[in-house]
Amino acid sequence: MEKIELIAPCHFGLEAVLKRELQDLGYEISCVEDGRITFYGDMAAIPRANIFLRTAERILLKVGSFRATTFEELFQGTKNIPWENYIPKDGKFWVTKASSIKSKLFSPSDIQSIMKKAMVERMKQSYHVEWFPEDQAEYPVRVFLYKDEVCVGIDTSGTSLHKRGYRQLTSKAPLTETLAAALIMLTPWNKSRILVDPFCGSGTFPIEAAMMAANIAPGMNRNFTAEAWTNLIPKKSWYEAVNEANDLIEDDIDVDIQGYDIDGAVVKSARENAREAGVDHLIHFQERPVGALNHPKKYGFLITNPPYGERLEDRENLPALYSQIGEAYKRLDSWSAYIITSYEDIEKYMGRKADKNRKIYNGMLKTYYYQFLGPKPPRREAGIN
Structure with missing residues (x-):
């Protein structure tokens, strides 16, 4: 060809x-x-x-x-x-x-x-x-x-590829699906490890993680401009790509992916989005404040996009909020935390300097992806590295 x-x-x-x-x-x-x-x-x-x-x-x-x-x-x-x-x-x-x-x-x-x-x-x-x-x-x-x-x-795409087709309902400041997927892929998380997002909003982090775990291709449930280019691409090529994607799906897996938010209406929206994505059976959503975050499992991943305080009236609440995030993280034995935020005092409230820090533009907003690395699990817990 x-x-x-x-x-x-x-x-x-x-x-x-x-x-x-x-x-x-x-x-x-x-x-x-x-x-x-x-x-x-x-x-x-x-x-x-x-x-x-x-x-x-x-x-x-x-x-x-x-x-x-x-x-x-x-x-x-x-x-x-x-x-x-x-x-x-x-x-x-x-x-x-x-x-x-x-x-x-x-x-x-x-x-x-x-x-x-x-x-x-x-x-x-x-x-x-x-x-x-x-x-x-x-x-x-x-x-x-x-x-x-x-x-x-x-x-060839038309509408941007971050529009997977599952997110009918969004929270105030959602991450795009493509950015959320990339941030997860920058971590060593895999489907044998627990993942928790305590500020899940519309559910983007948990949904993208569940789609990765189940090997669900992100573009399966939407249309593309080039589908009409029959002068260049035979219809057969689109059918073959979709069939290939279908053959790779494994959605009967056992995973532990959780999403929490303090706003019950937002949690309900996240559940609906997960249902649209076909992964609602793989995610546990719950109305819960970050201050109540705790988990008995070790070597988990906290991956989240907390409020940044971009509005002046919200900024004064950030020290208390990030203090709660830091306290919750201290209770999570041997966990790693990956947090995207523009709030520059986060390390103070996490009680340690980030192991890695990456500058990322979320839309036009300059943010940082703070990476607080926990210990690696022992080798005998096979497949979780």
Whole structure:
């Protein structure tokens, strides 16, 4: 099959997690950059990547790259891309997003407008028509400019991949599903170890963990833009990817994943989201404050996204709240704690310095992923390392 290049954007700082996922799927990495990874595959890689990847934001089919410091160079570079190889005569095409960093061309709207004109000119010549109906399948184009290098891709995903389809109800400040999955994958947690989220909100951490434990592919219950690209990807490729995902599911496993929240209505929403994801039987949700957190099991994992106090009126409550988190953690014998927060006094209340600390942007907000590592379990507790 013909080799193509695909681009997988991800959260800044989490490229290594996505790289490992892509290699596990059997794909060769061609380039790792801040916030995105380019890899080789064939057209069947588009369904597989969309359905299986937990930490990618979307999958783009790379169609060209060139240097441009003027709008004329941008026009000619875009026009030189063989758009007729990808977009049929009746396809709908537009530049849905343009981003520019350290480049002479920086106006997104101008970049989008000029590229659309260049695409039309190229396709007029290729299809020998003066007008395009644009009433069939959608081919949304995304372009990145970095230091005057232009990278062009067609978005195969449509709605961002963090929208798995299970989260109908959300709490006040939810993590995206892709970020939650990546944060879990940065820990040594596996399905033989207990995982507790005492601020579970809409249930994202427990649900993503349960989907990993049961080997449920994150994209199984949603649609993708490229499903309509029958000129490029046979329908059979999508069916094969879904069948592959179905064959890998093991949801009759014995796991201990728990989610708590002080708000009963939020807990009810989390249960509903877990039901939508098909993992409600694998998670124990309960209305419970963090101050009541305790557990007899050893070597567990506390993975959570507590309140940050971004609103001024909430900030004064943070010392008391984080003090409760610290006290609860001290009661958890031999546990590890992984906490994402922008609250910088957390180490004071945890009573120790974090073993590791990683800066991560949660949306536009700079946060830190504090990692307090507990001891490793003895080897005789087989399979839990």
